[in-house]
Amino acid sequence: MSLTAQDKNTVKAFWSKVSGKAEDIGTDALARMLIVYPQTKTYFSHWKDLSPGSAPVRKHGKTVMSGVADAVTKIDDLTAGLLNLSELHAFTLRVDPANFKILSHNILVVMAIMFPGEFTPEVHVAMDKFLAALSRALSEKYR
Amino acid sequence: MVEWTDQERNIISGIFSNLDYDDIGPKALVRCLIVYPWTQRYFGTFGNLSNADAIKTNPNIAAHGIKVLHGLDRALKNMDNIKATYAELSVLHSEKLHVDPDNFKLLADCLTIVVAAKLGNAFTPDMQAAFQKFLAVVVSALGMQYH
Numbered sequence A: 001m002s003l004t005a006q007d008k009n010t011v012k013a014f015w016s017k018v019s020g021k022a023e024d025i026g027t028d029a030l031a032r033m034l035i036v037y038p039q040t041k042t043y044f045s046h047w048k049d050l051s052p053g054s055a056p057v058r059k060h061g062k063t064v065m066s067g068v069a070d071a072v073t074k075i076d077d078l079t080a081g082l083l084n085l086s087e088l089h090a091f092t093l094r095v096d097p098a099n100f101k102i103l104s105h106n107i108l109v110v111m112a113i114m115f116p117g118e119f120t121p122e123v124h125v126a127m128d129k130f131l132a133a134l135s136r137a138l139s140e141k142y143r
Numbered sequence B: 001m002v003e004w005t006d007q008e009r010n011i012i013s014g015i016f017s018n019l020d021y022d023d024i025g026p027k028a029l030v031r032c033l034i035v036y037p038w039t040q041r042y043f044g045t046f047g048n049l050s051n052a053d054a055i056k057t058n059p060n061i062a063a064h065g066i067k068v069l070h071g072l073d074r075a076l077k078n079m080d081n082i083k084a085t086y087a088e089l090s091v092l093h094s095e096k097l098h099v100d101p102d103n104f105k106l107l108a109d110c111l112t113i114v115v116a117a118k119l120g121n122a123f124t125p126d127m128q129a130a131f132q133k134f135l136a137v138v139v140s141a142l143g144m145q146y147h
Helices: A005-036 A038-044 A055-073 A083-093 A098-114 A121-139 B006-017 B021-035 B037-043 B052-057 B059-071 B073-077 B079-085 B087-096 B102-122 B125-142
Strands: none
Touching: A005 A038, A005 A055, A005 A098, A005 A121, A005 B125, A038 A098, A055 A121, A083 A121, A098 A121, A098 B102, A121 B021, A121 B052, B006 B073, B006 B125, B021 B037, B021 B052, B021 B059, B021 B102, B037 B059, B037 B102, B059 B073, B073 B079, B073 B125, B079 B087, B079 B125, B087 B125, B102 B125
16 A cells, blocks of 8 residues: 555645644644554653643654654655654653554544545645655664 | 543533534535545445545435435444444344445544544534544444454
8 A cells, every 4th residue: 555646745735734733633633642542652651641632742742743843844755754753762762653553543533524625535645645655664673 | 332421421411412413414424425435336336436526426425425324323223332323233244234344433534534524623622532432332333242
């Protein structure tokens, strides 16, 4: 299920529309993940405040979406482009890769909420494929 | 047995009582068929599904989307016994329709996204949690009679 040329164009076009709100998207997606999938809180036991809109959630949402923005620019070779991030997640953070799917789902939900007109089924499938490819690239160095 | 808080019950009944089934049902099924195209395998007799526009304008798909969404009404009325409520539908999906139960989750995810798009920011994280929990219980019940 690799990205076709059309998928890439759809992703880039949609991203250019929504990138201005990247921080809000990241914050809301992360907040939803922590509430809807409480097992994900286990990775953030070092935060004082895990509530939506809190400082650590805002900051980390921004960090994560910067990674997504970067991945859009490297969409033609995600594995090579995300090598360092993969090593970070594999050796330092050791996030179970199942959680990438969970966060991806919440990013899609937030996109539907914030951009209901633009997040058509065609955009949805391209973004779903992109986030899956991104997750695969992030998992590359795990074992 | 699944435990529901009063807040969860209120959230779930609130979402469904304000839902336009004729709008949301078709949108959810159409989205599922486009985002997860292998699900089209179950709709061979429904007419033209050859591209996204054909799927979006297919009246058989629209009608079926409404039917499937109303199928959730049973769970709404029997929240404390969803498993037993769906036993018969589970047998139907397994033995007559031969639907891979993994597909139920795909449709549930599409329904969540369509409802989110409709409600916007009113679809708070707590509402999302309750709604997804409800759908997960229905999905599980529908898979129970597969042997």
